[in-house]
Amino acid sequence: MEGAYQQSVLRSNLSVVWNEIVKNNKTLLAYPAILIFWAVFPIFWFIPFILQGEALVGGLQSANFAQITGSGEYIPFIVIGAVLNSYVNTLLYGMGENIRREAYQGTLDYVLAAPCNKAYVLIGKAISESVSSTIFAASQLTISVLLFGMNITLGVMLPVFFITVLLMLGLYGMSLMLAAFSLMYKQSYDLSQTIGYVFYIFAPVRYPTESLPGWAQIFGKLIPLTYALIIIRSFMLLGTDFSAVYTEVIALIIIDAILLLAGFYIFSWMEEKTKKSGTISHH
Amino acid sequence: MNKNKTHRLREVNCPTGLNWSNLKAELKAVWEASIKDWKIEFAYPVSFIRQLISPLIFLMPFLLYGLALIGGRYSENLAELVGNGDMVAFIFTGYIMMGFIGTAVWAMGFSIRRERWFGTLEAIYVTPSSRLGQVLGMALHSTVYQILGTIIQFIVIYFTFGLALKIEGILPAMAIFALMMLALYGFGIVISALGLILKEGWVVSDSLYSIMSILSPVAYPLAVLPTVAQQASYLFPTAPALDGMRSFLIENYQPEVVGNVFLYLIGLGIAWILFGIVVFRLTDVYVRKRGMLTKF
Numbered sequence: 161m162e163g164a165y166q167q168s169v170l171r172s173n174l175s176v177v178w179n180e181i182v183k184n185n186k187t188l189l190a191y192p193a194i195l196i197f198w199a200v201f202p203i204f205w206f207i208p209f210i211l212q213g214e215a216l217v218g219g220l221q222s223a224n225f226a227q228i229t230g231s232g233e234y235i236p237f238i239v240i241g242a243v244l245n246s247y248v249n250t251l252l253y254g255m256g257e258n259i260r261r262e263a264y265q266g267t268l269d270y271v272l273a274a275p276c277n278k279a280y281v282l283i284g285k286a287i288s289e290s291v292s293s294t295i296f297a298a299s300q301l302t303i304s305v306l307l308f309g310m311n312i313t314l315g316v317m318l319p320v321f322f323i324t325v326l327l328m329l330g331l332y333g334m335s336l337m338l339a340a341f342s343l344m345y346k347q348s349y350d351l352s353q354t355i356g357y358v359f360y361i362f363a364p365v366r367y368p369t370e371s372l373p374g375w376a377q378i379f380g381k382l383i384p385l386t387y388a389l390i391i392i393r394s395f396m397l398l399g400t401d402f403s404a405v406y407t408e409v410i411a412l413i414i415i416d417a418i419l420l421l422a423g424f425y426i427f428s429w430m431e432e433k434t435k436k437s438g439t440i441s442h443h
Numbered sequence: 444m445n446k447n448k449t450h451r452l453r454e455v456n457c458p459t460g461l462n463w464s465n466l467k468a469e470l471k472a473v474w475e476a477s478i479k480d481w482k483i484e485f486a487y488p489v490s491f492i493r494q495l496i497s498p499l500i501f502l503m504p505f506l507l508y509g510l511a512l513i514g515g516r517y518s519e520n521l522a523e524l525v526g527n528g529d530m531v532a533f534i535f536t537g538y539i540m541m542g543f544i545g546t547a548v549w550a551m552g553f554s555i556r557r558e559r560w561f562g563t564l565e566a567i568y569v570t571p572s573s574r575l576g577q578v579l580g581m582a583l584h585s586t587v588y589q590i591l592g593t594i595i596q597f598i599v600i601y602f603t604f605g606l607a608l609k610i611e612g613i614l615p616a617m618a619i620f621a622l623m624m625l626a627l628y629g630f631g632i633v634i635s636a637l638g639l640i641l642k643e644g645w646v647v648s649d650s651l652y653s654i655m656s657i658l659s660p661v662a663y664p665l666a667v668l669p670t671v672a673q674q675a676s677y678l679f680p681t682a683p684a685l686d687g688m689r690s691f692l693i694e695n696y697q698p699e700v701v702g703n704v705f706l707y708l709i710g711l712g713i714a715w716i717l718f719g720i721v722v723f724r725l726t727d728v729y730v731r732k733r734g735m736l737t738k739f
Contacts, residue, residue, distance in 0.1 A: 216530060361500060367511045
């Protein structure tokens with residue numbers, strides 16, 4: 161009897177996750193122009209860096225870059241940085257804005273009053289954001305490979321995917337905090353943009369962290385994107401395996417665990433607080 | 444006694460036509476639209492500060508990446524292409540323009556869309572002033588905002604990297620900048636017209652911004668672009684303006700655009716402004732006829 165009840169609860173919760181994914185994807189598919197935009201246009205944002213590289217070094221290899229990163233090829237460095245950073249753009253802004261959008265559309269009250277665990281609603285939102293982010297990232301990577309003639313070994317794609325999942329987990333934690341902030345203070349946009357700036361400057365998105373001053377390098381080590389970029393570039397550009405970057409992998413897992421725990425705790429706390437204050441549907 | 448008295452509606456003198464009084468009234472409308480935007484801006488101080496420093500945030504990666512590539516600020520290849528290899532001076536003089544492209548595309552393009560979001564577009568549309576005046580008012584606000592951001596950018600870069608620019612070139616560079624802004628305003632008017640019609644106008648704005656930023660030689664000279672892209676860049680004011688400004692500001696800079704940059708920008712500015720006004724008028728009439736003004 162107890163087992164059947166547990167099974168039914170699990171099925172209901174999974175149904176919540178599934179329906180949240182379906183709803184978000186339906187919304188996304190309703191705007192095909194936006195879909196195409198995210199699949200293609202982020203490439204245009206890093207093309208200037210490739211052209212800058214060509215203008216400054218007059219070729220596709222930089223000796224100084226090779227000294228710092230181990231590989232003189234700056235194009236794959238830039239492409240990998242940009243594609244992984246697109247997860248930050250979509251996940252970090254997406255989750256906070258997803259909650260906010262529910263408030264705009266007048267559906268947040270219903271979502272929060274639904275007789276289900278809100279964690280599953282959030283998991284559904286996070287998975288749908290991850291699916292769309294991965295599709296966009298894959299599209300950008302494919303176009304880049306065709307456009308810039310990058311060599312990618314298919315064998316490294318599995319470990320790369322594993323590290324991307326670890327990056328996404330860390331970003332979920334952060335976006336949960338942003339969603340919590342959005343519930344209480346209604347405007348998480350500026351905060352998520354500011355965090356995006358911090359990631360952009362202190363993580364090795366466009367340049368190796370060695371280009372930054374010492375204090376900034378230490379700060380960069382607190383960001384999950386830094387480790388994800390170091391590990392994935394090692395796999396894809398230097399051909400290393402896990403044994404060469406295991407300290408970075410452990411650091412990434414620890415940061416993920418901290419961010420996820422903090423994210424869930426802060427969201428539950430803010431949700432309770434907002435319900436008590438009666439300001440859920442305010443915007 | 445009152446029965447016999449004929450009541451006439453009080454006449455309001457609205458200046459019309461091309462005269463000084465009308466121009467003064469339109470300029471006042473432009474000014475008030477700009478003031479309104481500043482008031483909204485100051486209502487969100489965190490957003491105000493974040494946007495003020497964002498030009499610096501987006502410039503730094505270009506410089507740090509350049510330093511990582513060449514191991515210093517001097518590039519021999521850049522010197523071969525444009526006559527001066529100082530990467531910091533080259534990128535800084537280019538990047539200060541990027542924000543102003545954003546002003547034209549985003550601030551002007553989105554002025555209409557934002558009013559629609561706020562629910563004030565209809566109210567603005569029935570005021571006895573030019574619709575373009577509203578767009579220009581918002582452009583004035585964004586231009587001043589961008590200038591403030593550029594000053595911060597300049598101070599930080601000057602004290603962090605040092606800048607070797609020709610002081611005597613500042614005045615002609617500013618004249619080129621003013622001419623470029625004229626043409627960019629024309630471009631912005633076209634975008635704001637698109638904002639009237641398109642439901643998701645930001646996709647078009649952002650796409651155009653992305654294309655324009657590649658065609659503008661901000662962090663690289665035009666020579667590294669494919670020939671078709673080089674030719675396409677002449678349709679926009681940023682490429683000739685950047686080249687012209689650099690030739691006045693950077694020592695030994697060899698301009699890539701041949702001819703008189705001032706005359707070229709004047710011609711381009713007039714063409715873009717006229718094109719913008721025509722597109723805006725046509726869109727305005729189309730949207731009002733179909734009652735699409737408040738749809739989004």
